[in-house]
Amino acid sequence: MRNPNWSEEELILAFNLYCKIPFGKIHKNNPQIIRLAELIGRTPSAVGLKLSNLASFDPQLQARGIKGMKNAGKKDRMIFEKFQNDREGLIYQSEKILAEREGLSLENKYEAELPEANSLVGETKERYVKTRVNQNFFRQMILTNYHSKCAVTGIDLPQLLIASHILPWAQNKAERLNPENGICLSALYDKAFDQHLISFDEDYRLILSTNLKEHCTKTYYQTHFGKLEGQEMILPDKWLPKREFLEWHREELLQI
Template structure:
């Protein structure tokens, strides 16, 4: 039973790592493998782990920091330390094991905050109130969240680094909320492919701090329409119907434009589950049509 739980946790960690790191880099798979090899090395050396415990069972940030320090030290030993019997030497020689421990700690910290944020979304009825509540959910600062070990957590650089992790997670949570609100379909075309869906901000993230996490400030659009919306080439009227910017007139006779845009002109979006797009924010968006 415990083995099954550990495997499930490893899968959750891999999914997190795949989202956090560059797609196609193989980092997520390498980190899961590195933690499995570390677990075997610790068991073989009879150190750090309690009887019956595995690396996947360590969820305390303090213990993970201790494990990280131990692994970094062992990786430096000429004979490989606890990794001396490991055939795939690149995992410890190139620092994958220590990096994986830090990534696992990041996964645990961010998972707790993400769960809190999504639970708040599930029970919310007012987007503006929800946005304020989500912004107040700060990430617990930990050196394990910093990529660079030389950065002091309490320094300006350290605080900035933690805030960048927070912002990145906020953007991810906003996307999750918007896609869930729109049944993971483009509200204009009905396209159900999450890989090409975007959580479009009606009022830009950079310009509107108050509404950054407000689901009423979001539309679920596929990539092409998200780009057009972001550049104020299209918008939606008081009845949530697609309208064009004047600058698009030069494309009206283009066959591709007619197929992908003209056919949808005046088309009403598929309405979301709960949080309707804010008409006050859409009104401001319409004023900027190019």
């Protein structure tokens, strides 16, 4: 009989999946849940229940009055604490365990995302692999959070979607992989957001910079920006953009 107590590795894998599927799709018939159940030798129902238990301790869901299953365990709460304290370590560990369960190495699984791996060695290679694997995870997490749609336009072509950081990756290591620091945007709006030409107010409505408004007579301005000013972003499934991060972003916009 399968041990009812989940091992640390199993719990980490469950959390990995929790970050990659919408809250509303946590059920035993979800193919991703079925796949994880096969990898760890549990039933899809058990995996679905574990993901619901994890949702009970998700701070963002709690703040929005959304609750998972009652009577979740202490270890389920601790995984969120670990995520808050060491996102880079936990995400990389979870992806490494998942690859091993799939019978792959990280380099094989993410070969397309690691074009420079073969030219690197030692600690340099390890840092490179970890960074690229974690960036790929962040993209999956953010696109899932926004149902793979641009938060401004609703464009749903994955090839055009980018997991945009509010606080830049290079400037804030602690928040690099924080899902509250990401917004799913299509390429044009990602670039405009990165250059502080657009931002969002405290109610998640689109605002335009003075610099951008100087082009208000141009056709592209009204088509792609002017008519969208004041529009509320398409809100995510679980993790709303952190208001303090957006406040910083707006201040940068005002300085341009």
